[in-house]
Amino acid sequence: MNNEAFAELVDAHYAPLYRFALSLARNASDAGDLVQQTFFIWATKGHGLRELSKAKSWLFTTLYREFLRGRRRDARSTSIEDLPPAEKELAAEDVDRVSKIDASLVMTALQTVDEAFRAPLTLFYLEDMSYQEIADALDVPIGTVMSRLSRGKSQLRMALEGVQTAGAKVLPFPDSKGASAS
Amino acid sequence: MTIEEAKFILSAFRPDGSDAGNATFCDALRMAGDDPMLKGWFAQSRAHDEAVAAKLKQIAPPEGLREAILAGVRVSDPRGSNGLGWGWIAGLAAAAAVVIGVFSARAPVRPESGTTALAGFAISDMLNERHGGSGEPASALIAGLQVKGARMPAAEQIDFEKLRETGCRTLNFAGHDVLEVCFVREGTVFHFYVTRRDGPLGNSVAKGPTFVSEAAGAAAVWSDTRFDYAVASTAGAEALRRLL
Numbered sequence: 505m506n507n508e509a510f511a512e513l514v515d516a517h518y519a520p521l522y523r524f525a526l527s528l529a530r531n532a533s534d535a536g537d538l539v540q541q542t543f544f545i546w547a548t549k550g551h552g553l554r555e556l557s558k559a560k561s562w563l564f565t566t567l568y569r570e571f572l573r574g575r576r577r578d579a580r581s582t583s584i585e586d587l588p589p590a591e592k593e594l595a596a597e598d599v600d601r602v603s604k605i606d607a608s609l610v611m612t613a614l615q616t617v618d619e620a621f622r623a624p625l626t627l628f629y630l631e632d633m634s635y636q637e638i639a640d641a642l643d644v645p646i647g648t649v650m651s652r653l654s655r656g657k658s659q660l661r662m663a664l665e666g667v668q669t670a671g672a673k674v675l676p677f678p679d680s681k682g683a684s685a686s
Numbered sequence: 687m688t689i690e691e692a693k694f695i696l697s698a699f700r701p702d703g704s705d706a707g708n709a710t711f712c713d714a715l716r717m718a719g720d721d722p723m724l725k726g727w728f729a730q731s732r733a734h735d736e737a738v739a740a741k742l743k744q745i746a747p748p749e750g751l752r753e754a755i756l757a758g759v760r761v762s763d764p765r766g767s768n769g770l771g772w773g774w775i776a777g778l779a780a781a782a783a784v785v786i787g788v789f790s791a792r793a794p795v796r797p798e799s800g801t802t803a804l805a806g807f808a809i810s811d812m813l814n815e816r817h818g819g820s821g822e823p824a825s826a827l828i829a830g831l832q833v834k835g836a837r838m839p840a841a842e843q844i845d846f847e848k849l850r851e852t853g854c855r856t857l858n859f860a861g862h863d864v865l866e867v868c869f870v871r872e873g874t875v876f877h878f879y880v881t882r883r884d885g886p887l888g889n890s891v892a893k894g895p896t897f898v899s900e901a902a903g904a905a906a907v908w909s910d911t912r913f914d915y916a917v918a919s920t921a922g923a924e925a926l927r928r929l930l
Contacts (some may be wrong), residue, residue, distance in 0.1 A: 507756075514755050522747035531855060537749050540888040542753045594730050602737035603750070606875045607744035610867060616825070626697070629739045634705060654697040657731075662737070666829075667870060 514543060517563050520630045523611075527626040528571045531617045538574075542567040558630060565641040568623060573617075576662060598661055605667055613663035621656030624649050689724055692717045696728055702737035720843055737773060769858050800890030800914065804879070805898035805905040807859055808916035811866065812877045824854040824867050831878060838929055841912040844880055872895035874925055879916040896922040906930060 518539055525535035545566050546559075601612060617625060626639045639649045692714040699715075706715075718728045740748040762827050823845060830836060830843070849865050850856050857879075859866045864881040883889060894908030905918040920926050 511756060518752055518755060519747050521814060522751065523742055523745050526745065532748055536748055536754070539751060540746070540755050544758060549910065564712060594727070594734055596730065599730065599733045599737055602734060602741060604872065604873070605741075607741040607870065609870065610741040611923075612736060612868070613743055614738075626742070629735070629742050629909060631700050631702050631704065631739055632710065635710075636702070650698045652695055654694055657735075661734070668824075686919070 505636055510547070513520070513546070517560060518543070520632050521563055521567055523630060524626050525567055525571070526569070526611060527614050527622055528553045528619075534574075538570055540564075541570050553614060561637055563640055564627065564633065566642075568641060572623060596659060598664065601664055601667075604682045605664075609667050610664070613667055617656050617659045621659060624652045625656035625660065628653055687713055688722065689717075690722075692724055692754060693727065696731065699732070701739050703730050718803065727762050727811075760874060801892045801894065801907050802897050804881075804891055804914055804916045805896070805918075806900075806904040807864070807899070807905045808879050808907070808918040809903045811857060811879070812905075812918040812920070812922060821854055823848045826879075828867050828869045831867070831876070832871055834872060836929075838878070838915065838917060839909050844883065844913060846880065846913070849880075871929070874919060874921045876926075876929065877918045879918070881911050881914050883914055899923050 507681055521542060522535055522538050525538040526532065529535045542563055546563065589665070614622065614626065614629075623642055624638050624644075627633050627641065628635070633641065635646060635649050639646045642649070644652075696713060718724045754830055759930070781832040809889065827844070827849070829837065830839065846865065849867075850863060855866045856902055857866060861880060862881060864879050866877060866879050868875060868877050883891075889909075891907060891909040891914040893910070895906045896908070897904060897906050899922065903918055903920040904923040904926055905916050906923070906929070907914070907916045908930070909915065917926055917929060
């Protein structure tokens, strides 16, 4: 692959890859590193891929594997069986809420979704991949992708609700008259 | 197929409609056409998905990331190489240099006035598209900040190390860490910045608060014994006054 073709590949995919990485890594610096590492691997190994049409899936799969590789070093993960069932039903005001808030806050809410649901959910919202492609990229069965999307969406709705309705239960901030807020 | 099964399948239907021709969704889509309750649920679900997808697409990669990727790979020149040699390491170094430049581009080396420098930094960063603290301590801080009538936090309410270690957004300002969290109060988005008092501004930030207004937004800056603080918003100085 020549430099021009490589630049085209980067232009086509680096932005959605970055958004995916940001949702996984939860900070811009690590997300940038993940995207760079992914293209390095492409340049050293993936450029031998004959079918360029598969480059997109290859890049997302590789980025996710690189994330998991780094994640394993932290050795802290939640078993899917340990996760509570998601039960938040969609309400009409949920749509309005999303439309009105800052994009960065939507990303922040997405970053609070359990990791097992966050990866398929982000790929789904990026709209670049079908559920079959997501299943391939994450190496899980199709039914598992659907299940995780359903539960992940529910968790995301609860997180988005928290963006505007979070109470002061954790930190006792003083109110404007100096007393503690309840 | 039950309603719940249809909902389960339709959860994987992309909001832009690109799955419309996929046979997996046919039965569920047909059912959504026939059943008014399912139809209403699906319309709302798609509207919500569309809104989230649109917001995520507004997240822009950091400036310079593309150049860092291209520079790193160009230096590594993988063609003709069988493995990861010194070129790859040089590539990493080159890319790292670009990235360091990207993430510290806003860092003035010697701020002339701590107060105005921190205000300028806050307003400038606010206009950047990358925002938000994450991690449990950041969520707790944001929850407190969002309460109507609550005052801005003081030193004893901020565990700087914990916020940074658990994933709070950390910026580089003159070689020192500045933490940022965003919060929404009464519909207005605010960006709150904290840096150590012995950090980049060396005790030169006024106890304040001092309000600095620029064309693109305003910032309030103040300090206490341990930290320098800034809060910025595009809603103007009056909105900031109500926080303090």
